[in-house]
Amino acid sequence: xxxxxxxxxxxxxxxxxxxxxxxxxxxxxxxxxxxxxxxxxxxxxxxxxxxxxxxxxxxxxxxxxxxxxxxxxxxxxxxxxxxxxxxxxxxxxxxxxxxxxxxxxxxxxxxxxxxxxxxxxxxxxxxxxxxxxxxxxxxxxxxxxxxxxxxxxxxxxxxxxxxxxxxxxxxxxxxxxxxxxxxxxxxxxxxxx
Numbered sequence: 001x002x003x004x005x006x007x008x009x010x011x012x013x014x015x016x017x018x019x020x021x022x023x024x025x026x027x028x029x030x031x032x033x034x035x036x037x038x039x040x041x042x043x044x045x046x047x048x049x050x051x052x053x054x055x056x057x058x059x060x061x062x063x064x065x066x067x068x069x070x071x072x073x074x075x076x077x078x079x080x081x082x083x084x085x086x087x088x089x090x091x092x093x094x095x096x097x098x099x100x101x102x103x104x105x106x107x108x109x110x111x112x113x114x115x116x117x118x119x120x121x122x123x124x125x126x127x128x129x130x131x132x133x134x135x136x137x138x139x140x141x142x143x144x145x146x147x148x149x150x151x152x153x154x155x156x157x158x159x160x161x162x163x164x165x166x167x168x169x170x171x172x173x174x175x176x177x178x179x180x181x182x183x184x185x186x187x188x189x190x191x192x193x
Contacts, residue, residue, distance in 0.1 A: 023173050027166060034162030038155045045154040050147030057139035063125050064133045069095035071109065071117045078112035087111040093119060097127040105129065 072092040079087055088108040096102050107129055109119045122132045134142060 021173075023169055023176075027169055030162055030165050030169070034158055037158045041158060042151045042155040046147040046151035049150035050143045053143040053146045054139060057134055057143065060133035061136075061139070064122050064130050065098075066120050066122050066132070067095045067097075069093040069107070069119050069121050071113055071115055071119055072104065074115050075109060075111045075113045078110070093121065095121060095123070097123070101127070103127060 070093060072094055075089045075091050087110065089111045090106050091109050091113075092104065093107050093109070094102060094104045107119075107121050109121075113119070122130050124130045133139075
């Protein structure tokens with residue numbers, strides 16, 4: 001089978017054909033629209049999500065900053081955990097904000113430290129504790145994963161909608177065949193002379 005005949009076989013719904021029904025044309029349009037929506041809409045959904053996430057991460061990197069704090073209380077000794085996971089404990093600390101105000105509070109710090117040890121904590125522009133923002137590479141990777149997830153979710157939704165439309169069209173086609181069979185079936189076995 002040549003390449004040309006294979007293409008003709010795939011595009012039979014688009015060619016003029018005495019066996020082609022109206023439902024075949026509708027199904028061909030549904031398939032075309034679904035794949036167009038998947039390719040264009042999926043790409044747009046992915047790009048918009050990527051850029052939105054990237055902007056959020058960039059804003060976090062500009063708003064958050066690390067400060068040196070002093071540990072005011074001892075933390076419990078470190079326990080050996082499998083897999084190299086960090087042990088953290090809540091401890092009282094003191095730090096100085098950008099405007100020179102001294103503040104105290106509780107934060108999660110590494111275990112096994114004595115009072116007076118220097119620890120690094122992350123604060124936002126208001127001086128409240130926050131988590132460390134993702135690095136540029138981490139943010140790019142996470143934005144890409146979110147963009148890909150949005151693309152796949154949009155494509156899945158479009159594909160599912162198309163599958164439901166094609167299923168309903170197939171049910172209508174089967175019902176139509178049933179109706180036609182009721183008309184033709186009784187005379188099928190009779191002999192005509």
